Amino acid sequence: MNTQVHNPVTTWDPMAPLDPGVMLLEASAGTGKTYNLVNWVLRLIVQYHIPIEQQVVVTFTRAATAELKDRIRSRLQQAMTALGNPSSIDPSDIVMERLVAAAQTSREHQEDVVQRIAAAQESFDACLISTIHGFCQRMLQHYAFEAQTDFDLTLMGDEPELAERLVDDWLSSELYGVDASRYEFLVNQCGFTRDTLLAIATVALREPDMTVVPTDPLLAEGSPAWHRVRFVKWLRSEYDEVHRKRRTQSYIDLMRNLVRVLDKKKSDPSRCSLLQAVQHRYKVALIDEFQDTDAMQWKIFRTLFSGEDQRLYLIGDPKQAIYGFRGANVHVYLKAKKEARGRVSTIVTNHRSDQRFVEAINHLMNRRGLFGQEGIEYQAVQAAIRPQSPVDRLIPPDDWFSASNAPFQLRFLDRRLEGVAEATDADRRMPADLLYKNVPKRVAEDIVLLLESGTRIFVERQALTGEDKTRCVEPSDIAVLTRTGKEANAIQQALGTAGVPAVLMGADSVFASVEAFELLLWLEALDKAGHERAARAAATTHLFGRNAGLLAGIEAERPEALEAWEAWMERLHRWRKRFENHGLLSTLRYALQDDLVAVDGEILQDATARLLMRPDGQRRLTNVWHVAELMHGVEVTERRSLTGLIDWLKRERMNPSKETDAAELRLDRDDKAVRISTMHKAKGLQFPIVFVPYLWTGRLPKDTEPAVIVPETGDHAKRVCDLRDAADRQDSYELAVMESRKEAIRLLYVALTRARHRCVVYLGHINHLENSALAPVFHGHHAEGASIERGVERAARENHSVLWKDLQKLASKSGSALEGNAPTISLTFCTPPEARIWKGQPGESGDLTARDFLRHGLDGSFRRLSYSALTYGKSVTYVDTDKDREGVDADEQTDDGDEAMVERQEQENSEATDDQENDRSVSDPSSRWVPTIEVSEDSPNVPLAVMWGGADVGTFFHEVFEKADFRWAHPSQGADGGRTRLWELVRALLGVHGFDTQELTEPITAGLMDVLQTPLRSVLGDTRLCDIAKEDRLDELSFDFPMAGGDRFRRGGPTKRVLSEAFVSALSLRLHEDNPPLDDDAPIRPAYLRGLGPFSKMVGYMTGSIDMVFRYPTEQGVRWFIVDYKSNRLDPQRQKRWPIEHFGPEGMRYEMEQHHYYIQYHLYMLALHRYLRFRLGEAYAYERDVGGVYYLFFRGMLGPATPVGRDTSHGCFFDKPPFRVIDALDRLFHDPCTFDGGQS
Template sequence: MNASLSAHPVFDAGILEGLHLLEADAGTGKTWTIAGLVVRALIERELGIEQLLVVTFTNAATAELGARIRQRIAQLERLLDDRIEARATAVDEPFCVAFAAGLDDTAALRARSALRIALARVDEMAVHTIHGFCQRVVDEHALSIGVPSGLPVSADSAAPELDRLADWWRAQAREASPARLLAFGLAGLTPDALHAAVKALAANPLARVEPAAGDWRAVEGELTALRDELAAALGREGDALLDWIGVKGNADGNRFRVAWVTKWLDALRRFCADPHPAELPDAIGKLAAPRFGDRPPPSTIPAICERLSTLAASIARLPAWIAQEIAAVAAAERRDDLARAQSLGFDDLLRLVHDALADREGGVALATALRERHPLALIDECQDTDPLQWAIFRRIYVDDAPSGSGQAPPALVLVGDPKQAIYAFRGADVYSYLDARDAVRRIHRLGENQRASRALVAAINAIFRRERPFLVDEIGFSEAGVGARPRRPLEAGDGASRAALTVVRLQADPESGWLGASAARRQAVDACVAEIGRLLGSGARLGDSALRPADIAVLVNAHWQGTEIKRALAAAGIGAAEVSRDSVLATLECSELMRIVAAIADPTDPGLLRAALATTLLGEDARSLRALDSDAGGALVTASRFARAREDWRRHGPIAALRRLIRDEDVGARLAATRDGDRRLTNLLHLVELLGDDEEARRGPQQALHAWVRRRLAGEADERETEELRLESDEDLVRILTVHKSKGLEFPVVFLPYAWSSKSPRLAIPQTWHERAPEGHWRAVLDFAPTQETTRQCASESHAEALRAMYVALTRAEQRCYLFWGVAAGAQYSPLAWLLAGVDPSVQKDWRPGFKAPQPLDVQAVDRGLDACRERANASDPASVVVVDAPALAAGLGPTQAGEGAAGDERHALADVRPEALTARPWRATIAAPLVTTSFSAIVSALHADDGGARAQDAVERPDHDQFPAPLDEAPAAGEASIRFRFPSG
């Protein structure tokens, strides 16, 4: 075994016993290592493949991981079999070769036998998502958990808290008193605000809530009493207070002018008279008792105002208090309902297993049973876990997990990278990972990058080589090494004019010293598109092959940015396809399809019919819709089309009905004529397929509407892999995808045209931040009453996640990465502002409402940061970093080089690389014939190509019968495909 592999964690002597953490930097072979550990466990610990538990966090990752483990088992079995049988072997996989070399002949025989058994039982391998694992636990231990066995899991099951919220709000609408409505109005309590609060509580069941639960009904009574008391005091003492102010003039240094007090008293009277005031007037604070100091007026009005001011703080807590009450009631009701439930939701699975393990009576027994079932567990992507998920595995493998007598202790291997924790919007919590790291016995590191070139590794090391690169003390950065895996070199024919990391600098306006957001986008998009065109048109090679469009990825932060890039590429004649984590339920096609489904559900409703016909899918204009009002026959025909679709739906299901409607209404051709036709048609067919997979939707169109409205209201669309936008084409196209979607992927060339673009985080209420609990572990806080300091903490955590997303983006590239950066509006909030200019926006900004945001970055500061980064990187590898101005890149020019010293900083461009003259590519596509009514003989005639298609056209124009059969001597050659395989698709 060579030295580098012998020191690799996959061959660590003790990693298969006890608690271990494997921190895997980007591109360091995490999946390769997991597969090797599984093989070692099968042989060295003599575990059956069904005794191993491997957990990851998406269905796609589960499938890939399972396939890689099967492949590794098969490779090693074949290698050992060849060795035992004295045959030459073609297996050269590094782990297998190194592992087999450490086995003597007897051990090799035992290992081959164990691997063959594992291959025979490979379908019993437990590779699950966390929800898949919990579902199996619930099924196998249903009796002890207290639910019926074999319950199906429904993706449409809304959180019980949200169901309870709807019931609660309806009750308030019927029964709420005027005083309660007043309190709700003053608290800003709307259905949307309460929905957000309850949803946050449902998603964070172990979080501390600030403020803690309180009696919101008491606030209602106190508010009513104080308002009545204030109204009486104003009528009784208002004029006297005004007279006193006129005589005294001031109190405790505060000047009270009669005009001001008159206005304040009028505001208080309006507040008391208004049955539905929207807010407490500022006059309450102006006339509160503390404002008068030790010279109070002879009036009760200031004391009442002071009590109202104090009550205002309680009123602000109403959303938190009510949301906690709803969540608590919903949780109790859900526990009772589960005993007779017909299905379970994904959240139910996690909570059931967590609560069962936490139970004082049965929890220890359940944990012991699961530990004995799976003596070894490997948890992949652990940085994407959350407190509830980590609590489950901690209870099984960490808390009270003694080793059995005479047996190896159970093992838990956590695999993750906190630098790649970027899914907080889905509930992932990197602080749970930090808790898990504190619990393990040993920490191993995968630090050799097997993906990126040596020069690119040096560049990325240079960018993150600074103090607190991720703004979290517990998440550091260790420089990556370069792994031994062969790379395909990129030969782009541009010599020194580009580097592994090509920083594209946006050129600021010389007068203002910075760049507006729209101008910066234009510069970035133009330069990005021009460089992609140059790479594809210059004969660039990747290893032994030409650089293909699919070798290039453009990573964006938001879907609209991907659309902008795609349209710019299309205008330049470059094909591209979008890959997005956005939900297809949030598209225009979804809302329009639902209007069509509504018309199918009730084709007798003219309003629904007009709404459906007016969609861009069906394409009727205002004139044709107006004509239906006066054309009873046309309206009847139109209604019959939807009625037929409804009948098709009931007989054959939604897919058959909607596909027929799409065909009959020529929707495909209509969408193809639009700018994003491929994207829109893909979305439409995706939605049709989702309807076909929905059990409730298959019952009828009305049920489909109900099911999809519930999906949208539950807010779960962004959490389902099946609803993510699909790739609209399998062709060899430039890939456009969000940074979040790119995680786990790699591309030879990566563009980051929006790396400079960011904005201040939107910190919705409740804000979420983290603290150390008294027990020492990290704990999330849901803050409904944030202070400036906690708001800054929340903003800092948001910015830290953006820094981790930047790390993910930079580490997707194998050979070259184009990083766009410069002094532009919003750049001060970019992760690069911290990495290259040392600007932390969460510190720079005063978080008081209305405070002005920090000014744009300074040009000199940006240039200094770029120069320092370039010097650090090029000291390790001279081909690491180069800086080129965006306009120069768009024009095909080379980079600018910085001279020494600020005063003599002369920058020059390399020779102009003039673009080649554009020439049209040869036409190779086939234009499909229009849909016609024809005959079998016409199709036969169309097979003859020697007449230039005249025979086929002639057959189409003749009557539909066999007057002119094709002569036998003109029949197709025997070697041609059978006629039935030559039919047009569809």
């Protein structure tokens, strides 16, 4: 029997003196905690002349901090308004009324008050309104000198990956190489598994100064407990060492570093300096939500604000202390309550809920000992008087005596939920799995019945007529509170099935969502472009919507399936290129718009539209962009690549339960929808009507848990971590269970008190009811009050009828003096749900929405195209004769509308795909023609082969060529002058691109000097790159030219697209040239040209970027040349060798054909032709002014000693397309309708 006596309660006076010292204000749910804290700030400014910049306001979340700033700023403005116009004061606002009245005692006094408030508004940003971590960081930064602490440490957030890494390191060192018996001992007896050690690590690092037991120095070395304690000591030490080396600190470290200074001797200079500085700067600290604090935080505030003229005001509610799993310790609150020395007051007026609902909660909870903790008692409250509203603001359609109209409703779960007519004592208890299946449906139907009942909510009282304006209950008036995110999802699904819109409110981490997993698959497909398995996994996600039918069609080689799959693979390549240039967010947005797929056989819809067609489409789309936004932040701040983002997302998904505000699920809709939240997330919120369906679930500690956290004997404000074996710590386990039961009761209190008008709770004859808070709250009543033990025993032992009668007795004695003594608590049993569907409010029209306009047949072939997009996926086909060509499938590719605009940087392959040794557009090495190149076995690799292949390497080399002055390598520069400048440039750019400057700078500089001094041969003879002046170069010359009229193209108009056959025909005119003839020794082999095609239709703009255009005087005059740098390491036979012989004419020609560089330089030459024709006008002649094109495979350019073959230096491919070919391409792209195949 609980015999504790209530301590006398002092009712809070909002105008009570605000004297120095510690003061505690207990504010039950709904009593205006924040309102009173804001009034403290105002009164301290007006009455006690304490400027706002000398006040500290601390709360425990960023969201609460933002709300406090808004409330304080608004309150200051209200005060200024009231001083100028006292009639604007709300009659219920006693504080404002008295402050204004006092200010008006004299004109001088009022002006003084106005000046103080105006000064507070002007210096508002100087007021420290912060979280506890923000406060500690500010103290350590501003007073680093006084505290003698580092001020340049980087603050890191939660780092579960660091704990994971340390655990992995420990396991590796402890388990590697041990014999079987030792392994069995460490794993099975000591608990050295990853999951077990991570659980211990989470606790040990969250409270790094918490005592770990056993601490007995005589503890047998080598025992399981000794090994676990050894792990914790090592873990904490290594964790600190990692932060020390990285010069970082965690949020916990912020407080620890501050406490270390405050724990020094009172005479210590650093401690004295810090206290003096802080107490001179700040006079008041106002701590909000104080019940959620811990011992370290209390020590900081109690010490810093311990001066004689300091004020430390605490406000909280111990009945709402529900964050023990985060380290909050309600015993710290109780310790501070004792230190307040009688300066403890309680607010007894509830401003949130209706009077009858307040009476119901009073009737249920106003019992001594209910919370099982000395110092925590329920204080009966009264509802605030609202002259301008009815007592009950939820108005039923019939009389108040109906059970469905009680403000507090109990819904009993027993066999009747399964359809049994009557429940008996012989009935089994309801199993949890059955309830998890049926309760969501029952709750959904109860909500539908409420929405259809005609119940209305008070809106306002008309000033002129005195009539009350009301409206029907809407889904947005209702909240469902659950324990877990899984339960919340089940409720949302049931409501969706019942036709009731519902939205989740931060019930879980977005990283635990399906969408996070699907984005991971998509990123992996981009990272492994061309990898079939990764591409299939991404394609079959909900996000991109392909199905098994497509995969089956691919296996069956159905043409339409193969065509669709080719389009998908092209998209992945396109998106990968965009990612490299534009990053994640731009690529994702582009991909969702670009992925057009026919729906219902005809309507093309993008991925976003397809996703929104699903019943949960809004939820899914919200999650997609939420995850994308978080990844974008990491991409920007940590400069992560695609692979780095994949690794980061994998780690986040492995630990979705970590406490991160940014990862909480966001609202997926803002319209009239039921709000679904966990009870923890709902703390601080309020809703008109609340359903709480899962209070019957219990979450008690298990005796097998690796770490048991309990209050320290003798000082409950401290906690200990008990790592003893389960058989040795039964006392700690029982204490931990009791602490868990107490917190569950407090969580129940939080859930019930969220309601303004009505709360519906589900309880009953349920398995393991004794493990839930329902047992002590509803079945633990006795003559002297309430008892947790009695409730637990009764719920476990008693049968159905006893449990029902407990509740029946509670409801029958709940009559209110209002509404004819109608009961405030009702009890009804749950019947099977009938799958009722809500069809909206009768007689009320819905909100008007815009009509959806769908365009049919958008021309997807209009796009920005380049060589890379044109040739991607086109393997090389060799046809030896024109007759053989008749067997080649030249059918043009159909318009699938799948390719969107491709911008020049992502399409131009000069910095990426050209430089990849295994470019995905390259055909298989088993192609019919591979050159035979004789290479001696001792022939070395070319010097620049020291640099590997890849896009990043190609980008580096291109930037060197772009920024270097080639004349640095000219012999006229002297033996070392120009080389030094090139060396400095190479070294700088290697560092920029993340390469090893020490190992690579010298060999690359030497190799590039040789490249610049290599004779180009062909038409330029001994001319070298070092002979070209900087002013004669145009680097990275970007171009865009229209195809088929560009913007003037209209589908169905006079201008037609560029067809595949016409494009191939123009390129193939080279076959008919006689001067010079095209034979097997020519730069391009006839067999390659005969095998070209097919390509897609082209309309829009051709885009690209030419590495360099230069002019050079020849015997015939100044001529213009194109240069394209190729970092490819030539290896036609895939031998992983790169000797100089591979860079001869045959090796270069093979590479040119395999990558379709022939098409690339013809497009470049067309761009140069148009450019020169525009700039030079009539003075321009192609044959005279254009010199040709050099493709420089520069790794094979070895300087003056470079071998020569067919009048061409190795590594220097040269060609000049005939004017007939360039002119045909010019006419074709200008107007395909008039193109005659190049015969004119």
